[in-house]
Amino acid sequence: LEFRNIVAHAVANGELTPTDQDAFDPCDVDVGPSIRTVNEQLIKPTTLRAGNLSWALMLHPEGLECDLLVSHCWDEGVYE
Numbered sequence: 001l002e003f004r005n006i007v008a009h010a011v012a013n014g015e016l017t018p019t020d021q022d023a024f025d026p027c028d029v030d031v032g033p034s035i036r037t038v039n040e041q042l043i044k045p046t047t048l049r050a051g052n053l054s055w056a057l058m059l060h061p062e063g064l065e066c067d068l069l070v071s072h073c074w075d076e077g078v079y080e
Contacts, residue, residue, distance in 0.1 A: 007038055007078050016041050031077030038078050048067070 010016040011026050013031065018024050022037040033041075043055055050058045057063065 004032075004079055007032060007042065010042050022075075028079075030076075030078035030079060033077065034075050035072055035078050036074040039074075 007016065009031070016026075016033050016037065018026070018033075019037060024031065024033040024037070047053050047055055047058055053061075064068045
């Protein structure tokens with residue numbers, strides 16, 4: 001839920017905008033921008049400013065144990 005709120009805030013502030021490949025509706029709260037768009041317009045610039053870390057290491061520099069990986073479609077809406 002925290003990441004969804006970060007994305008919604010970026011959409012509301014105009015930091016995430018529709019593209020030719022992802023004409024998402026900024027008012028939509030059910031589907032949202034594609035994960036591809038979020039990666040290009042939010043994740044990459046944010047992690048670059050933080051020292052070119054991954055999002056996970058940016059939030060948890062000491063790392064976290066992982067026992068589950070959830071995959072996704074890059075064109076899927078991030079709110080889904």
